[in-house]
Amino acid sequence: MPLHKIIHITETTTAYFWHITEDVTSLFRAVSLKDTSLFRLEGMKSSAHQRGFLAVRMLLQHLGYTDYDLTYDEAGKPHLSDEKNISISHSHEFSCICISDELMGIDLEKLKEKTLKIAPRFMNIKHLANISKEQQLQKATVVWGIKEAIFKIKNEKGISFPNHIFEDEFDLSDATCAAELKFNKQIEKFNIHFYSVEDYIFVCAIPN
Template structure:
């Protein structure tokens, strides 16, 4: 596993992307796991799912720069959190890469996705008509992935189920660029917030990230 990219957003918030190059056994050997975690890993079939789970935990260990045990759990909504560190975290993975975002003072969300043409088949499933209107036709695939990653990152940050990408997360219009930021709004009943979404192209992938407030 090799660090491919790291970005410090402020003094307390950062994210990193690692390329998954090791076998599962190598990643496993770098972790300290309790019995429940070991049983979970053993329940996964050998393949990408196993590598993704292990690689995000190895990258988390690297970012926290610790040799001690990291008690990383998920709540009833599936959102990961740390028991024995003050940081808030978000985890993502796609094909050959894992991504982790951490912050000492705010909630965070991150998503990484391999850019593929098939996203056009589901564009109206996660974007409303007003959002589809600002998609740049000359960069449609990439622009759609920016929108998807943004909504996924916001979904992960807020951490509650039953939030609809299309109905509850709205992106303010923005022009396509390879890297930038724009505003978005979460409007899901008691969940109300405005976010600044950052994004950038990384090789054949798109990264979207959201630091909370």
């Protein structure tokens, strides 16, 4: 299936979504992979993971890039050859990439009951007071996405979701909020944008 959705987050930050309906063979035949990517693909035991990996390359091709334009540093952070910032996420039937002139991180999560069950482990559950069960699930998924997206930007060993990343109070209708990373005696602030995409939550964090 072609490109599913485009979200213009800021003037210089855009997210692209691929709905994965193809099998591994179809996707593999449609992309060109460098040797290191081929090696990574062959090492993946799950076909879902392989499809997500290949769908990211389909998105790159849609935007005029190829797998050869994408590299990863020692920490596993992706980089583009033209020095634009890129962040990548995939979940179940969707892959997403975000490209920006700014530093940013993204996360895409399918709405699932497990996220709400483990919410006390990663967030302040006062955020879930006085709202419906459906809203609690959406809000917990947004918070998880906030923490994942900020972690992708910083990617430092020792960062704890409940102990170091804090989101301000927000309403789901806001579609934006603020968050902080308090780590190594520093406080860093982030602007958060979040969206519903089918039965998924998409979050983008941009350093403030």
